[in-house]
Amino acid sequence: MRYRLWRIGVFLVASVPPLYWLYCAVFNLLGPDPGKVLVDNLGLGALILLLITLAMTPLQQLTRWGGWIAVRRQLGLWCFAYAVLHLLGYVLFIAGLRLELVLRDLSERPYIIVGALAFVGLLALAVTSNRFSIRKLGRKWKALHRLVYAILLLALLHMLWVVRADLGEWLVYALIGGALLLMRLSAVASALQRAGVLFRENPKKIEI
Numbered sequence: 566m567r568y569r570l571w572r573i574g575v576f577l578v579a580s581v582p583p584l585y586w587l588y589c590a591v592f593n594l595l596g597p598d599p600g601k602v603l604v605d606n607l608g609l610g611a612l613i614l615l616l617i618t619l620a621m622t623p624l625q626q627l628t629r630w631g632g633w634i635a636v637r638r639q640l641g642l643w644c645f646a647y648a649v650l651h652l653l654g655y656v657l658f659i660a661g662l663r664l665e666l667v668l669r670d671l672s673e674r675p676y677i678i679v680g681a682l683a684f685v686g687l688l689a690l691a692v693t694s695n696r697f698s699i700r701k702l703g704r705k706w707k708a709l710h711r712l713v714y715a716i717l718l719l720a721l722l723h724m725l726w727v728v729r730a731d732l733g734e735w736l737v738y739a740l741i742g743g744a745l746l747l748m749r750l751s752a753v754a755s756a757l758q759r760a761g762v763l764f765r766e767n768p769k770k771i772e773i
């Protein structure tokens with residue numbers, strides 16, 4: 566397999582933060598509200614991994630190095646894994662395993678509803694990230710995986726609701742996300758232009 570060491574390195578680096586946070590929780594190093602710290606760290610980790618995953622295609626286009634694309638799926642799955650742990654942490658430490666509280670949050674709290682929508686989107690991408698789904702869904706697979714940009718917007722909105730008073734950190738992620746979205750849009754626009762969709766009457770079939 567190509568880029569084997571690079572893939573293993575990425576795997577190891579991505580697995581360190583949750584293990585470190587678990588260690589801190591076991592040895593009481595997370596302060597007076599360890600559950601909340603874990604939930605926040607895992608949520609932020611999921612968002613950062615989403616941004617890193619989205620940066621892989623522009624990096625490949627800039628550097629022409631295939632290693633970025635070789636780890637893109639793995640990074641997307643890591644983002645999902647962090648989001649699963651984030652959700653479990655919420656159910657366990659914030660809702661205290663009370664199902665009625667989770668259901669109430671899901672129907673009343675807009676930031677939880679938005680987080681849940683982002684999570685469902687990530688779930689759809691994770692379960693269809695295998696070769697079988699790519700083959701089975703054909704062109705629909707690409708359309709489905711473009712959902713990732715909507716998921717990014719939902720995740721940013723979810724975070725904005727949580728950090729309302731402290732916008733500094735949120736702005737950094739929002740600007741990076743906005744830049745990645747713009748790069749994607751300009752790549753789509755130039756592909757359409759190349760194929761003549763924007764300026765010609767009979768466009769060729771195109772792959773974006």
Ligand code: HEM
Nearest residue numbers: 605608609611612648652655677680681683684720724727
């Ligand atoms: C059903 C799904 C989800 C639930 C129930 C949920 C719940 C929560 C809760 C309770 C908090 C902490 C609120 C506080 O500190 O008071 C939070 C924060 C956060 N969540 Fe989620 N979340 C979900 C999905 C997601 C997803 C899919 C992402 C990202 C991809 C995400 C990213 C974040 C971020 C970035 C924060 C802020 C962390 C910080 O304060 O540094 N969440 N979420």
